[in-house]
Amino acid sequence: MSEPSRYIAESAIFGDTNLVDWTITPAMRTVAANAKSVEDARNLLEMLGLIEPRATAPVEATVACKRHCAKCDRPxxxxxxSLQKWxxxxxxxxxxxxxxxxxxxxxxxxxTRDAVA
Structure with missing residues (x-):
C-alpha cells in the first residue's frame, strides 16, 4: 500500500472533519483518482465529510392529473x-x-377554408 493510502486506511473515519491536512489532502486525491465522474467525486467527498454537502433545492410538488393537451401534452x-386546485x-x-x-x-x-373558397 502506498504511503498516502496507508494513512487514509489507518486514520480516516467517515464523516470525521477533525482530520489533519496531511490526511485530508491524500484522501481527496485518492477520491479524485478513483471517481468515474465529477458528480461521483463530489458524492464520495460528501460521504467522507471532506466537503460540505450541497444545499438541495426544494422539490416542487407534482400534480397528478389524468388529462393532457392532445397537441402539446401539457398537464x-x-x-x-380552478387553477388553485390544479x-x-x-x-x-x-x-x-x-x-x-x-x-x-x-x-x-x-x-385552409378561406384558401379553398
Missing part, C-alpha cells in the same frame, strides 16, 4: 376547475386541447 384540467396545468377547452393549441388549430382550419 391539463377541466375548464371549470397548479401548473392548463384548461382543456376544445377537442382535448389547451386554449393555445385549440386556437392555433382553428386558425389553420380557417386559413
Amino acid at each position: 391539463g384540467r377541466h375548464s371549470s376547475e 397548479p401548473g396545468t392548463v384548461a382543456i377547452v376544445g377537442r382535448g386541447m389547451c386554449r393555445a393549441c385549440y386556437t392555433a388549430v382553428l386558425d389553420e382550419e380557417r386559413q
